[in-house]
Amino acid sequence: MSDSKEKRVGLFEQEQSRRDFLKLSGKSAAGAFVALFLGSATTVFAKDGKEYRVWATPTGAIVHDPNRCVGCKRCEVACTVKNDGKASAYLSRIKVSRNQNFGVKGPSSAYAKADGQLGNFRIVAEVCRQCEKPACGNACPVGAIYTDAKTNARVVDANKCVGCGACARACAWHIPTVDVEAGVSTKCTTCGGDPACAKSCPTGAIRYLPFAEAEKFLWETDAVSGATA
Amino acid sequence: MANVYGYTGKILRVDLTTGQISIDDTLKYKDFIGGEGMAMKIMWDEVAPGTKAYDAANKIVFGTGPLCGTGVPCSGRTNITSLYPGSPFNGVTSSHMGGYFATELKYAGWDMIVIEGKAASPVWLRIEDEKVTIEDARWMWGKGIFDTQAMIASFMGKEAQAAAIGQAGENMVNLSVIRTGASHSAGGHGGVMGSKNLKAVGVRGSGSVKIAADPKEWAELDKFLMSIIGANNQQVVPTTPQPWAEFSDKTSRWTARKGLFWGAATPPVETGECDPKDPQTVGLRTQKAVFDLGAGAEKYTVRMGGCSHCPIRCHSQLNIPQLEKYGLDPYVANTCVGYSGPRGVMAYGIKEFDGHGADSSIVGNAIGTSLADDYGVWCNYAQIGRDVKYCYDKGVFKRVLSAEEYASIPWDKLVKGDATFLIDFYDRVAFKKGEFSHIADGSAWIAERWNLGDEYWDDKAGKLWTRGGYPVHHSNEAGAQVGALISCFSNRDSQNHSHMNFIGSKLPINIQKKIAGEIFGSPDALDAPSDYKPMNIYKARFAAWSLNRSILHNSLTLCNWMWPMSVSHIKENGYRGDTGLEAKFYSLATGFKMTEKQLDEAAARCFTLFRAITVRQMGNSDLRKNHDQTTKWITKADKDKDGKEIKQFTPGTIQMTEDDMAIARTMLYKEYGWDEKTGAPSRASLLKYGLGDVAEDLAKRGLLPA
Numbered sequence: 040m041s042d043s044k045e046k047r048v049g050l051f052e053q054e055q056s057r058r059d060f061l062k063l064s065g066k067s068a069a070g071a072f073v074a075l076f077l078g079s080a081t082t083v084f085a086k087d088g089k090e091y092r093v094w095a096t097p098t099g100a101i102v103h104d105p106n107r108c109v110g111c112k113r114c115e116v117a118c119t120v121k122n123d124g125k126a127s128a129y130l131s132r133i134k135v136s137r138n139q140n141f142g143v144k145g146p147s148s149a150y151a152k153a154d155g156q157l158g159n160f161r162i163v164a165e166v167c168r169q170c171e172k173p174a175c176g177n178a179c180p181v182g183a184i185y186t187d188a189k190t191n192a193r194v195v196d197a198n199k200c201v202g203c204g205a206c207a208r209a210c211a212w213h214i215p216t217v218d219v220e221a222g223v224s225t226k227c228t229t230c231g232g233d234p235a236c237a238k239s240c241p242t243g244a245i246r247y248l249p250f251a252e253a254e255k256f257l258w259e260t261d262a263v264s265g266a267t268a
Numbered sequence: 269m270a271n272v273y274g275y276t277g278k279i280l281r282v283d284l285t286t287g288q289i290s291i292d293d294t295l296k297y298k299d300f301i302g303g304e305g306m307a308m309k310i311m312w313d314e315v316a317p318g319t320k321a322y323d324a325a326n327k328i329v330f331g332t333g334p335l336c337g338t339g340v341p342c343s344g345r346t347n348i349t350s351l352y353p354g355s356p357f358n359g360v361t362s363s364h365m366g367g368y369f370a371t372e373l374k375y376a377g378w379d380m381i382v383i384e385g386k387a388a389s390p391v392w393l394r395i396e397d398e399k400v401t402i403e404d405a406r407w408m409w410g411k412g413i414f415d416t417q418a419m420i421a422s423f424m425g426k427e428a429q430a431a432a433i434g435q436a437g438e439n440m441v442n443l444s445v446i447r448t449g450a451s452h453s454a455g456g457h458g459g460v461m462g463s464k465n466l467k468a469v470g471v472r473g474s475g476s477v478k479i480a481a482d483p484k485e486w487a488e489l490d491k492f493l494m495s496i497i498g499a500n501n502q503q504v505v506p507t508t509p510q511p512w513a514e515f516s517d518k519t520s521r522w523t524a525r526k527g528l529f530w531g532a533a534t535p536p537v538e539t540g541e542c543d544p545k546d547p548q549t550v551g552l553r554t555q556k557a558v559f560d561l562g563a564g565a566e567k568y569t570v571r572m573g574g575c576s577h578c579p580i581r582c583h584s585q586l587n588i589p590q591l592e593k594y595g596l597d598p599y600v601a602n603t604c605v606g607y608s609g610p611r612g613v614m615a616y617g618i619k620e621f622d623g624h625g626a627d628s629s630i631v632g633n634a635i636g637t638s639l640a641d642d643y644g645v646w647c648n649y650a651q652i653g654r655d656v657k658y659c660y661d662k663g664v665f666k667r668v669l670s671a672e673e674y675a676s677i678p679w680d681k682l683v684k685g686d687a688t689f690l691i692d693f694y695d696r697v698a699f700k701k702g703e704f705s706h707i708a709d710g711s712a713w714i715a716e717r718w719n720l721g722d723e724y725w726d727d728k729a730g731k732l733w734t735r736g737g738y739p740v741h742h743s744n745e746a747g748a749q750v751g752a753l754i755s756c757f758s759n760r761d762s763q764n765h766s767h768m769n770f771i772g773s774k775l776p777i778n779i780q781k782k783i784a785g786e787i788f789g790s791p792d793a794l795d796a797p798s799d800y801k802p803m804n805i806y807k808a809r810f811a812a813w814s815l816n817r818s819i820l821h822n823s824l825t826l827c828n829w830m831w832p833m834s835v836s837h838i839k840e841n842g843y844r845g846d847t848g849l850e851a852k853f854y855s856l857a858t859g860f861k862m863t864e865k866q867l868d869e870a871a872a873r874c875f876t877l878f879r880a881i882t883v884r885q886m887g888n889s890d891l892r893k894n895h896d897q898t899t900k901w902i903t904k905a906d907k908d909k910d911g912k913e914i915k916q917f918t919p920g921t922i923q924m925t926e927d928d929m930a931i932a933r934t935m936l937y938k939e940y941g942w943d944e945k946t947g948a949p950s951r952a953s954l955l956k957y958g959l960g961d962v963a964e965d966l967a968k969r970g971l972l973p974a
Contacts, residue, residue, distance in 0.1 A: 106533050106534060106535070106537065106571075107533075107537055107571075108571075109551050109571055109572055109573060109574065109581045110573060110574075111551065111574060111575075111576070111577060111578055111579055111581065112368070112371075112576055112577060113339065113341075113577055113579060116338070116339030116577055117339065117487075119476065120338075120339060120479060120483050120486060120487070121483055121487065123476070124478070124479065124483050125476040125477060125478045125479060126337055126338050126339050126476055126477045126479065127375055127474075127475065127476035127477070128371065128372070128375055128427075128473070129375060129427075129473065129474040129475070129476075130474075130476060136368070136372075136427060137426060137427045138426070139368065140368075140417070140421060140426065140429070140449065141418070141421055141426045142426075145421065145425070145426035146418045146421040146422050146426060150418045151414065151597040151599065152597070152598075152599075156449055156450045156573065156585075157414060157417055157418060157449070157450060158599065159570070159587070159599055160450070160570045160571055160573065160585040160587075160599060160601065161570075162571075219397075219474050219475065220475060220476060238547075240548055240551075241547065241548060241549070241550040241551030241552075241579035241581075242537075242548065242549070242550075242551040242552055243548040243549065
């Protein structure tokens with residue numbers, strides 16, 4: 040599923056996936072004009088005249104452990120108070136509330152034994168995977184999603200965002216969320232590599248891990264965080 | 269609307285008779301803080317004296333407060349206020365539930381919901397942000413609370429939270445609950461919803477609660493609180509010696525230690541040392557399953573649960589496969605009396621049954637908890653079990669039940685400790701089958717219906733505190749006259765932990781007395797356990813403070829099972845906590861600056877208004893005589909093993925005396941400025957609290973003391 044085990048080649052000393060690398064080298068790098076802006080997604084104008092966006096690999100990502108989570112949702116308020124100056128569950132970049140009672144799949148006739156507080160008590164939070172090729176960023180019609188200068192986390196430029204929700208729809212896990220009060224989208228910034236959600240967790244169920252390590256939890260068959268791919 | 273912080277600024281009003289839905293302004297009630305305080309104002313203004321709990325004219329108020337939803341630790345509770353059918357005079361009471369309903373209501377944009385009238389047929393209330401509709405509940409009616417919540421989430425989406433009644437509430441069983449989530453119950457008002465044909469309230473919110481303060485300032489205060497918070501009930505001493513702890517106490521709720529696990533987690537999670545300096549182990553401190561159900565419950569523990577934004581997880585969530593034998597889900601959760609209440613129905617204990625061996629008690633207890641939580645039956649703070657025992661032992665059931673009905677009840681199971689008795693018991697109670705089911709009318713009503721007389725009220729084993737029909741709840745055993753007084757001023761069990769979160773901290777008594785001295789003016793505010801002294805003014809201050817903080821917490825809304833933070837685990841600070849934290853958080857959240865003293869005065873206003881409602885509802889201003897008296901067992905001297913009386917206020921007894929309690933009442937009345945003869949709010953005290961309109965109303969009715 041993932042390219043995570045493949046060799047990565049740096050781009051501006053940042054790691055990059057093999058497929059991104061091929062886009063630059065094998066297909067079109069020779070004649071490419073590469074427009075690079077520190078702290079943003081990289082726009083590549085290839086030899087074929089098409090425009091590609093290249094995303095530097097994040098330094099880390101957040102992982103949630105359903106086995107340790109107690110569902111207090113202190114992470115959600117820590118996230119939104121820090122980033123938005125207001126407390127909200129819907130807006131939180133780590134998604135506990137929506138899966139809390141009935142799991143990722145929602146209520147069914149088998150709810151009593153399914154995930155969730157109304158079932159087997161298992162609480163599965165969904166987190167932003169800081170995808171190597173972020174569907175959210177690629178779907179944004181105004182280029183409002185860029186990579187943070189410090190962590191390469193995929194973040195929203197609220198000044199550019201038009202609140203259309205394309206990012207939320209493009210994400211397989213619907214992590215980006217349009218703030219209905221502010222009219223702009225939000226998503227996990229990893230708080231500059233020191234995420235408030237992880238710090239606020241009273242059982243150590245949320246960790247911020249180096250990207251390669253996080254990927255193992257987020258994508259592979261033993262994934263414990265969020266819905267597996 | 270101008271920017272509003274802490275509050276959402278809106279109260280939802282629903283008239284089920286007319287179907288009218290409207291919006292009210294929260295801030296016009298701001299003097300009453302929120303939750304319970306605001307609900308008391310609404311009940312005073314809008315529910316006429318003489319109204320009965322099940323009348324359409326009664327109102328039920330679901331309330332949150334300005335700290336709910338902000339993320340303040342332990343701020344996820346919902347306060348529910350209405351007339352209580354278990355009260356002999358249908359007095360106003362508040363019930364409370366934890367869980368996640370309250371925060372979702374705030375995020376939907378509502379501080380409170382005020383429901384009145386009666387729907388023509390079963391309905392449920394659907395709240396999705398500002399969109400509010402009254403929905404047909406015909407297919408939900410008759411379902412248990414678990415299925416009802418799943419049905420609501422099926423309609424509204426998996427994010428929705430619901431507060432619902434079970435069959436007991438539908439059938440207007442006086443002792444019934446409103447419940448949310450896996451295990452969060454508000455006892456006593458389920459029947460009020462049933463009387464209104466209201467099955468449930470579902471809510472889903474995509475909004476937020478705004479905080480007035482700078483996020484960094486807010487985070488600093490949160491960090492400070494997290495540095496002094498303890499375990500469940502703010503107990504700050506571990507059960508076993510720990511490297512970081514000066515003291516240990518095996519009765520503490522800080523049960524975490526190396527080798528103690530959430531045994532049914534996959535893989536098991538060790539609770540461990542839980543050094544207070546590590547904020548990421550705060551949620552592991554209380555392994556409540558072993559505290560509530562014994563060591564055998566460790567292996568069934570999936571995790572610890574609790575409420576929104578609370579790092580102290582006090583509900584144990586268990587996987588007990590044996591429950592499937594009885595057609596029950598294996599997953600069961602609860603805490604404290606949520607377990608011991610149903611267990612108490614097995615009045616002669618739970619013995620080995622059905623091959624469950626050493627785990628019989630755990631399995632039997634779980635059967636009761638599962639049934640009570642799904643049917644929505646309340647235990648009247650464990651009183652229902654004591655009432656079963658009394659009525660069985662004294663032959664009351666034999667006297668009042670028909671021979672046919674009596675013979676149909678599996679008494680042999682009750683007596684020999686076979687917990688499958690509970691299956692029969694809860695079926696009769698929830699569906700009001702037969703005369704026996706009146707056991708859930710509440711103690712005051714069965715005393716009248718079954719003519720139980722003084723012997724019943726004054727039975728020490730019965731633990732009834734007043735003729736209001738409710739039992740002890742951290743009463744004379746908890747701080748002598750302090751706890752005793754607190755229990756006298758309620759219309760249900762006192763539900764007050766302000767004092768317990770201090771004196772139950774497990775710190776040595778000399779440290780507690782020192783801190784008590786700093787808060788209440790003298791170490792004499794607190795007596796050592798079973799070494800009581802006569803009443804003094806400092807105990808009155810302690811009792812009034814406890815009453816005020818309870819209604820304050822139910823108004824903010826904070827959990828009174830954790831707050832106030834009077835003590836801490838920090839030796840370097842003399843184990844002091846910070847009693848000013850509520851005011852600091854209130855000021856930062858709302859932008860309305862309030863000192864600790866000002867907030868306590870606002871709470872005293874709310875409590876005085878509650879008192880005035882009780883006067884008006886009873887139609888009698890002599891509360892000293894007609895409301896505040898205890899049953900007689902409390903003031904009767906104990907006897908030693910030789911049959912000799914143990915004199916009160918000597919070591920070894922916790923009994924009170926009539927004379928001392930009379931002095932104690934007077935001192936407490938004085939604390940509030942109430943009339944010292946009757947205990948009713950005086951004109952001066954009402955004016956002092958800005959309740960002049962209440963004084964006028966009471967005066968017109970002849971209920972204002974001269």
